[in-house]
Amino acid sequence: xxxxxxxxxxxxxxxxxxxxxxxxxxxxxFLKLESGYNIGISKEKxxxxxxxxxxxxxxxxxxxxxxxxxxxxxxxxxxxxxxxSKVDYSTGGVIAQFTAKxxxxxxxxxxxxxxxxxxxxxxxxxxxxxxxxxxKIAAAVKRNAEKGADGIIIGHGTDTLTYTAASLAFMFxxxxxxxxxxxxxxxxxxxSTDAAMNLICAARFIAETGFKGIAVCMHHHSSDDKCAILPxxxxxxxxxxxxxxxxxxxxxxxxxxxxxxxKIDFLNKPxxxxxxxxxxxxxxxxxxxxxxxxxxxxxxxxxxxKNYKGFVIEGTGLGHAPTxxxxxxxxxxxxxxxxxxxxxxxxxxxxxxxxxVHPDVYTNLxxxxxxxxxxxxxxxxxxxxxxxxWLLGNYSPEETKKLLAxxxxxxITERTEYEEEFI
Amino acid sequence: xxxxxxxxxxxxxxxxxxxxxxxxxxxxxFLKLESGYNIGISKEKxxxxxxxxxxxxxxxxxxxxxxxxxxxxxxxxxxxxxxxSKVDYSTGGVIAQFTAKxxxxxxxxxxxxxxxxxxxxxxxxxxxxxxxxxxKIAAAVKRNAEKGADGIIIGHGTDTLTYTAASLAFMFxxxxxxxxxxxxxxxxxxxSTDAAMNLICAARFIAETGFKGIAVCMHHHSSDDKCAILPxxxxxxxxxxxxxxxxxxxxxxxxxxxxxxxKIDFLNKPxxxxxxxxxxxxxxxxxxxxxxxxxxxxxxxxxxxKNYKGFVIEGTGLGHAPTxxxxxxxxxxxxxxxxxxxxxxxxxxxxxxxxxVHPDVYTNLxxxxxxxxxxxxxxxxxxxxxxxxWLLGNYSPEETKKLLAxxxxxxITERTEYEEEFI
Numbered sequence: 074x075x076x077x078x079x080x081x082x083x084x085x086x087x088x089x090x091x092x093x094x095x096x097x098x099x100x101x102x103f104l105k106l107e108s109g110y111n112i113g114i115s116k117e118k119x120x121x122x123x124x125x126x127x128x129x130x131x132x133x134x135x136x137x138x139x140x141x142x143x144x145x146x147x148x149x150x151x152x153x154x155x156x157x158s159k160v161d162y163s164t165g166g167v168i169a170q171f172t173a174k175x176x177x178x179x180x181x182x183x184x185x186x187x188x189x190x191x192x193x194x195x196x197x198x199x200x201x202x203x204x205x206x207x208x209k210i211a212a213a214v215k216r217n218a219e220k221g222a223d224g225i226i227i228g229h230g231t232d233t234l235t236y237t238a239a240s241l242a243f244m245f246x247x248x249x250x251x252x253x254x255x256x257x258x259x260x261x262x263x264x265s266t267d268a269a270m271n272l273i274c275a276a277r278f279i280a281e282t283g284f285k286g287i288a289v290c291m292h293h294h295s296s297d298d299k300c301a302i303l304p305x306x307x308x309x310x311x312x313x314x315x316x317x318x319x320x321x322x323x324x325x326x327x328x329x330x331x332x333x334x335x336k337i338d339f340l341n342k343p344x345x346x347x348x349x350x351x352x353x354x355x356x357x358x359x360x361x362x363x364x365x366x367x368x369x370x371x372x373x374x375x376x377x378x379k380n381y382k383g384f385v386i387e388g389t390g391l392g393h394a395p396t397x398x399x400x401x402x403x404x405x406x407x408x409x410x411x412x413x414x415x416x417x418x419x420x421x422x423x424x425x426x427x428x429x430v431h432p433d434v435y436t437n438l439x440x441x442x443x444x445x446x447x448x449x450x451x452x453x454x455x456x457x458x459x460x461x462x463w464l465l466g467n468y469s470p471e472e473t474k475k476l477l478a479x480x481x482x483x484x485i486t487e488r489t490e491y492e493e494e495f496i
Numbered sequence: 497x498x499x500x501x502x503x504x505x506x507x508x509x510x511x512x513x514x515x516x517x518x519x520x521x522x523x524x525x526f527l528k529l530e531s532g533y534n535i536g537i538s539k540e541k542x543x544x545x546x547x548x549x550x551x552x553x554x555x556x557x558x559x560x561x562x563x564x565x566x567x568x569x570x571x572x573x574x575x576x577x578x579x580x581s582k583v584d585y586s587t588g589g590v591i592a593q594f595t596a597k598x599x600x601x602x603x604x605x606x607x608x609x610x611x612x613x614x615x616x617x618x619x620x621x622x623x624x625x626x627x628x629x630x631x632k633i634a635a636a637v638k639r640n641a642e643k644g645a646d647g648i649i650i651g652h653g654t655d656t657l658t659y660t661a662a663s664l665a666f667m668f669x670x671x672x673x674x675x676x677x678x679x680x681x682x683x684x685x686x687x688s689t690d691a692a693m694n695l696i697c698a699a700r701f702i703a704e705t706g707f708k709g710i711a712v713c714m715h716h717h718s719s720d721d722k723c724a725i726l727p728x729x730x731x732x733x734x735x736x737x738x739x740x741x742x743x744x745x746x747x748x749x750x751x752x753x754x755x756x757x758x759k760i761d762f763l764n765k766p767x768x769x770x771x772x773x774x775x776x777x778x779x780x781x782x783x784x785x786x787x788x789x790x791x792x793x794x795x796x797x798x799x800x801x802k803n804y805k806g807f808v809i810e811g812t813g814l815g816h817a818p819t820x821x822x823x824x825x826x827x828x829x830x831x832x833x834x835x836x837x838x839x840x841x842x843x844x845x846x847x848x849x850x851x852x853v854h855p856d857v858y859t860n861l862x863x864x865x866x867x868x869x870x871x872x873x874x875x876x877x878x879x880x881x882x883x884x885x886w887l888l889g890n891y892s893p894e895e896t897k898k899l900l901a902x903x904x905x906x907x908i909t910e911r912t913e914y915e916e917e918f919i
Contacts, residue, residue: 103856113856198860200816201825202790232812236790313814313851361796364787364810366881367625367659373784376799387787389655391736393623402624426849428736433526433536437621458789 078128084121085114091125138177140188145223145280147187149176149272150213152195152206154230156257156268180269186276187224192217199230199237199256204356204462207240211354214241214252218350224251224279226272226290231256231318234289235308239456242287242305242482243463247351251279253290253302258316267292267316274300274330281337285347288327291319298333301326306456306484309426322426323451324486357382357465362458364424369395371404378408383418383461383473386446387454392421392430397437406440413445416470420447420461420477422454429488447477450485460484501551507544508537514548561600563611568646568703570610572599572695573636575618575629577653579680579691603692609699610647615640622653622660622679627779627885630663634777637664637675641773647674647702649695649713654679654741657712658731662879665710665728665905666886670774674702676713676725681739690715690739697723697753704760708770711750714742721756724749729879729907732849745849746874747909780805780888785881787847792818794827801831806841806884806896809869810877815844815853820860829863836868839893843870843884843900845877852911870900873908883907 075081081094083104090112092104101113102122176183176191183189194213195206214225229237234256241252253275257268275290278300289308293301295317303321312318328339361377361384377384388394396406409419421441423430429451432442442448449457460481464473479485498504504517506527513535515527524536525545599606599614606612617636618629637648652660657679664675676698680691698713712731716724718740726744735741751762784800784807800807811817819829836842844864846853852874855865865871872880883904887896902908 198816198820199790200788200812200860201818201820201822203822203824204791205822207790232816233790240790310813310848311850313846313848313853315851318848318851356791358791358793361793362787362789364785365623366785366878367622367630367656367663368627368779368781368885370781370784370803372803373799376796380793380795389623390733393621393655395624397621397624399624399626399628401626423736425733425736425741427734428738428741430736437623455789462791 075122075124076128079124080126080128082123082125083114083119084123085118090114094122138184138189141184144185145187146221147189147224147226147276147279148217148222149189149191149226149228150194150210150217151176151191151228152199152210152230153197154199154228154232154234154256155260156228156230156255156271176272180272182269182273183276186273187280189276194227197230199233202230202233202237204240204358207237207244207356208354210237211241211244211352214245214248215350215352218248218250222250224253226275226279227252227254228272229254229256231258231310235305235310235319236455236459238287238289238305238308239453239459239482239484240463242484243460244352244354245287245350246353247347247349248287249285249347249349251282251284252287253279254287254305255290256319258292258314258318265316267297270297270332271300274332277335278302278328278330278337282328282339284327284343286343289319290330292316293326293329298331300330300332302328302330304483306460306482307453307486309453309455322453323428324483353463353467355466356462358462360384360458360462360465362387362454364454365389365394367395369401369405371401371408374405374408378412378417381417382465382470383420385420385422385449385454385457385461387422387424388430389424391428391434391438392423392432392441392448393437394421394441396440406444409441409446410444418447418461418465418470418474418477419445420449420457422449422452422457424454426453447474449478450488452484456484498545498547499551502547503549503551505546505548506537506542507546508541513537517545561607561612564607567608568610569644570612570647570649570699570702571640571645572612572614572649572651573617573633573640574599574614574651575622575633575653576620577622577651577655577657577679578683579651579653579678579694599695603695605692605696606699609696610703612699617650620653622656625656625660627663627781630660630667630779631777633660634664634667634775637668637671638773638775641671641673645673647676649698649702650675650677651695652677652679654681654733658728658733658742659878659882661710661712661728661731662876662882662905662907663886665907666883667775667777668710668773669776670770670772671710672708672770672772674705674707675710676702677710677728678713679742681715681737681741688739690720693720693755694723697755700758701725701751701753701760705751705762707750707766709766712742713753715739716749716752721754723753723755725751725753727906729883729905730876730909732876732878745876746851747906776886776890778889779885781885783807783881783885783888785810785877787877788812788817790818792824792828794824794831797828797831801835801840804840805888805893806843808843808845808872808877808880808884810845810847811853812847814851814857814861815846815855815864815871816860817844817864819863829867832864832869833867841870841884841888841893841897841900842868843872843880845872845875845880847877849876870897872901873911875907879907 095103287305289303293299364387518526712726
C-alpha cells in the first residue's frame with residue numbers, strides 16, 4: 074500500500090503519471106510531480122497505484138556559513154510562508170518550514186553578496202498573524218540592529234506581508250538600517266519559484282545602497298528580470314498567484330533592481346538622515362475594518378461601535394458609507410454619530426483602492442465629515458487599519474485623531490496641483 | 497449679507513475670487529467657480545464678501561422630445577448619482593436631481609441616435625442603495641422592455657454601480673434587449689464631465705449592435721476617445737475620481753466604442769440567443785461580506801454566523817482566513833465549522849481582486865474547504881455578495897451551495913491551461 078511521501082506511479086484512464094503521493098481528499102488523490110506542480114486525480118478513475126520508491130526521511134544539519142571579509146552582515150529573520158515552504162505530508166498542501174542552512178542551500182549566490190545569519194522568529198502562514206507576531210518580529214529586528222547587523226531581510230508569507238510592512242513602519246519611529254520584507258508567490262520546490270530572485274535582489278539592495286528604513290522587495294515583472302523595492306505603507310498584494318502581484322498604490326516604487334545586470338535605479342531617492350532606533354510597539358486590539366456595500370445592516374455598524382474603540386470604514390467611491398436614505402441607512406448615520414460623540418474614532422478610506430477620499434464633494438460625504446469621521450486622503454484601507462490600532466496603542470484618543478490624518482510614514486501622499494483641480 | 501446661491505466676490509489674502517457661494521462649514525467658505533470646480537477658503541482669511549448677483553430661482557419645463565422615424569426607442573431610467581447631479585444649496589455639495597428634458601438639453605446629440613424617453617426611478621446617491629432599490633430598477637426595466645423598448649440606459653451613481661450591475665444580471669435570468677448601466681465620475685456642470693460621452697456611447701451601442709443583456713458603459717481612457725462596454729458581473733470601480741475608473745477584472749471588456757470615429761469593436765462577440773424576459777427578483781437580506789485581516793477578532797466571526805444565513809469572506813491571497821494558529825484563530829475555525837455544520841453558507845473570495853482563489857494549495861486552505869467553505873474561483877467579492885443574497889432569496893440553501901460555484905452570468909471565468917500549471 075502506498076503512503077503519503079512515497080514516490081508512486083498512478084495508472085488512470087489511459088495515462089500513467091509518476092510523482093510523490095500526497096494525502097488524499099474524500100474523492101481525489103494528489104501527486105506532486107517532478108516539475109513541482111500538483112495534480113489531483115479522481116479516485117474513481119484510478120486503476121492502479123504502484124510504489125516506485127518508499128518515502129525517505131532525511132535530516133538536514135544546521136550550521137552557519139563561514140564569514141567573508143569586507144561583506145556586509147545581513148540577518149535573515151524567518152516567519153514562515155511560501156518563501157520557506159515545503160510539502161507538508163500531514164495535510165498534503167504546503168506549510169512553512171525553515172532551517173538556517175536551508176536558505177544558503179537554496180540560494181548559494183547570496184553568500185557572495187553578504188555574510189548571512191538566519192534566525193527563526195515564527196513558523197506560520199501569514200494569514201494567521203496577530204499583532205503579537207508583529208511585535209515579535211519588531212523585537213527581533215531591534216535586537217539584531219543593536220547587535221550590529223548592516224541590514225535585515227524578513228522572510229514572510231505573502232498574504233499579509235503588506236500589513237506587516239505597514240505595522241513595522243509605524244512601530245519603528247526611527248530605524249537606521251535597511252529592513253526588507255521579502256516573500257515568494259511560488260514555493261521553492263517549483264521551477265517558477267520567485268524565492269531566490271527576491272532574496273538575492275533584497276541582499277544586493279542592502280549591500281549596495283545606503284537605504285534606511287522598512288520596505289518590501291518583490292518581483293516587478295512576471296518575467297525574471299526585475300525586483301521592485303516598494304514603500305511599506307503604500308503597497309498591496311493585487312493578484313492571488315502572479316509573481317508580480319505586489320504593487321505600489323497611489324505612488325511609485327522606491328527603486329528597481331535589475332536582476333541580470335545588477336543595476337539599482339532609485340525612482341525616489343529617500344533623503345533619510347535617521348539616526349538610532351526608536352521602537353513604539355504597542356497596539357490596541359479593539360479596532361476594526363468595515364467594508365461597506367449596498368443593503369448594509371445597521372446591526373453591523375452597531376457591532377463595530379459596541380466592540381471597538383475605533384474602526385476604519387472601507388467605503389465606496391470618494392469615501393461614502395450608506396448613511397442617508399431609507400430607515401436602515403438613517404440608523405447607520407445615528408449609530409456613527411453617537412459613537413463619535415462618545416469618543417469613538419471612525420476613519421474613512423475607499424474600496425476603490427486607487428485615488429483619494431474627500432470629505433467635501435458630495436452631500437453625503439459632508440454628512441460624514443460633519444459628525445467627525447476622519448477622511449484619510451489616499452491611504453490604503455489595510456494601512457489605515459494598522460495605523461489606527463498602532464496609534465490607539467501608543468497615544469491618547471485625541472492625539473490619535475490628530476495623527477491619523479497626518480503623514481507619519483509615507484502613508485499619505487500630498488495632493489498634487491493637478492489633483493486639486495478635480496476636488 | 498450673502499446667501500448660498502448668490503454670485504459673490506470674496507477678498508482674502510491678496511486675492512479676489514468670484515463664484516457661486518455654497519453653504520459653509522465650521523471654518524471654511526466654499527465657492528463654485530465659473531469652471532465648475534469648487535474651492536474652500538478658510539474663514540479666518542476672508543476680508544470681504546460682496547454680492548455680485550443675488551440667487552435666481554429658475555424653473556425648467558418638462559416635456560418629451562418629438563419622435564424621429566426609423567430610430568430605435570431607448571428608455572433612460574434615472575436613479576440619481578453624479579450623472580444627474582447639480583449643486584445642492586441645502587448642504588453645498590452635489591446631490592442628485594433629474595428631469596426628463598434635462599437629459600436631452602445636456603446631450604443634444606442623443607436625439608439623432610435614438611428616440612429617447614426618460615423615467616425617474618429613484619433619486620439617490622448610490623451608496624445608499626438597498627436591495628429594494630435594485631428591485632425597483634429591475635421592475636422598471638421589465639415594464640419598459642415589455643412595452644417595446646429597444647434598449648434601456650440606467651443612469652446610476654458610480655459608487656455602487658457595479659453592485660447594481662451584478663444584481664440586475666442575476667435577477668434577469670433572461671432579458672432580450674440591451675440594458676446598459678451608465679454613470680459619470682464628474683458632474684455635468686464641470687468642463688471635465690464624462691456624462692455626455694458615456695451616454696452617447698451607450699445610446700450608439702444600443703442603436704448599432706444586436707447586443708442583449710446587462711452591461712456597464714463607461715470611459716475607457718481618461719482622454720475622451722473611447723468608452724468600454726464592461727461585463728456586469730466582472731467590473732469594479734478602481735479609482736475614486738478618474739473618469740476611467742471602471743475596469744473589467746479577470747477578463748476583458750465586451751466591446752469598445754470609439755467616440756470620435758463612431759466605430760464599435762467587440763473583443764468577445766456574445767453569442768446570445770436569449771428570447772423573452774425572466775425576472776427572479778427576490779433577495780435574502782441576512783447575508784454579509786467579511787474582509788479578513790491580521791488580528792481578526794473571533795467575536796466578528798461570531799457576529800456573522802449569528803446574524804446571517806450566509807456570508808462571503810474576502811480573504812487574503814488564494815482565499816485564506818485566519819483560522820489556524822493562536823487561540824483566537826482556532827476559535828475562528830470552530831465558529832465557521834459549527835456554522836456550516838448547521839446549514840450556514842460560507843463563500844471564499846480574495847481581497848487581491850485579481851486572480852483566483854484555490855481550495856487546495858495550502859494546508860490552511862484545505863482546512864477551510866474541508867469544513868465546507870465554498871471557493872468562488874475568480875469571482876469578485878462584491879459580485880459574490882450580491883450572488884449569495886440573490887441565490888438565498890430564490891433557491892433553497894442546498895441549491896444555493898451548488899449554484900454559488902457555478903458560472904451563471906459570466907461571474908466565473910474558466911481556468912485556462914496556463915493557469916492550471918500554477919495550481
